[in-house]
Amino acid sequence: MEVGPTIKGRASTVTQAGLPVGSFSLINTDGIFDSQAEVDAYAVDGQLIQPTAAPGDIRFVDFNNDGQIDQSDRQYVGSPTPDFTFGFGGNVKWKNFDLNVYLQGTFGNKIYNVLRQNLEGMNSQINYSRATLNAWSPDNVNTNIPRPVINDPNLNSQTSERFLEDGSYLRIKTLQVGYTLPETLLGPLKIQNCRFYASVDNLFTITDYKGYNPDLGRAGSVLNRGVDFGQVAYPLSRTILGGIQLSF
Numbered sequence: 001m002e003v004g005p006t007i008k009g010r011a012s013t014v015t016q017a018g019l020p021v022g023s024f025s026l027i028n029t030d031g032i033f034d035s036q037a038e039v040d041a042y043a044v045d046g047q048l049i050q051p052t053a054a055p056g057d058i059r060f061v062d063f064n065n066d067g068q069i070d071q072s073d074r075q076y077v078g079s080p081t082p083d084f085t086f087g088f089g090g091n092v093k094w095k096n097f098d099l100n101v102y103l104q105g106t107f108g109n110k111i112y113n114v115l116r117q118n119l120e121g122m123n124s125q126i127n128y129s130r131a132t133l134n135a136w137s138p139d140n141v142n143t144n145i146p147r148p149v150i151n152d153p154n155l156n157s158q159t160s161e162r163f164l165e166d167g168s169y170l171r172i173k174t175l176q177v178g179y180t181l182p183e184t185l186l187g188p189l190k191i192q193n194c195r196f197y198a199s200v201d202n203l204f205t206i207t208d209y210k211g212y213n214p215d216l217g218r219a220g221s222v223l224n225r226g227v228d229f230g231q232v233a234y235p236l237s238r239t240i241l242g243g244i245q246l247s248f
Helices: 036-041 114-120 130-134 183-189
Strands: 002-007 010-014 024-027 029-032 058-060 074-078 084-094 097-107 110-113 164-166 169-180 193-207 239-247
Touching: 110 114, 114 130
Parallel strands: none
Antiparallel strands: 002 010, 024 074, 029 058, 084 097, 097 169, 110 164, 169 193, 193 239
8 A cells, every 4th residue: 555645635545566455655755955055966967856845845765766756756664554462451459459450552553644744734824733833944954844835846745754653552541449448347337348449541652653542443444544634533531530339
């Protein structure tokens, strides 16, 4: 699978033989041009590889060395399928205290962040991500956000490896702590068991992914796996509960 050119924030997909199902084939990036001299030096036989580029634009990798940037420069950059998916649960008890925990996560998968592509593209008149406040300027060259230019002559916002991210994550899905009252206190009350507990769901998630939720869970075509359109992967709510369990 290749993630294709972006049209109004949507990524088209096609299949490619010899790669894992749903894998990403994208144009790679190689930093930002900081000067016109760097733009002019990026050439083959005297011909500029990116003739519409200017200082502050993305440098794209001419993978096939034909002196131009087009869809033939795509290369395999990862798969949305994790190397492994895991879940782990355990119970620990010490005296009258108990602890229950459940963890889940994935490792080795990639996510294409279409929502970030829309909000950081800076090629249309919409609200942008806060990250664009760090856009390139002659006084701000230590950044990975290109210059803001509404007509985007260099196609900085095109579908590329720039918006592909590591989708690995580790989440504490459930954590519960309980305390059971001693039987010596319960006898006079004619209660067999009394346990107090507090639990938290979605306590925290460890991930490098910049989207709302790396656990996309998107239904539909297998070719859409690992593509975050910003319509399904809602932020997870942290839920805190407390309660009492009684047995008579």
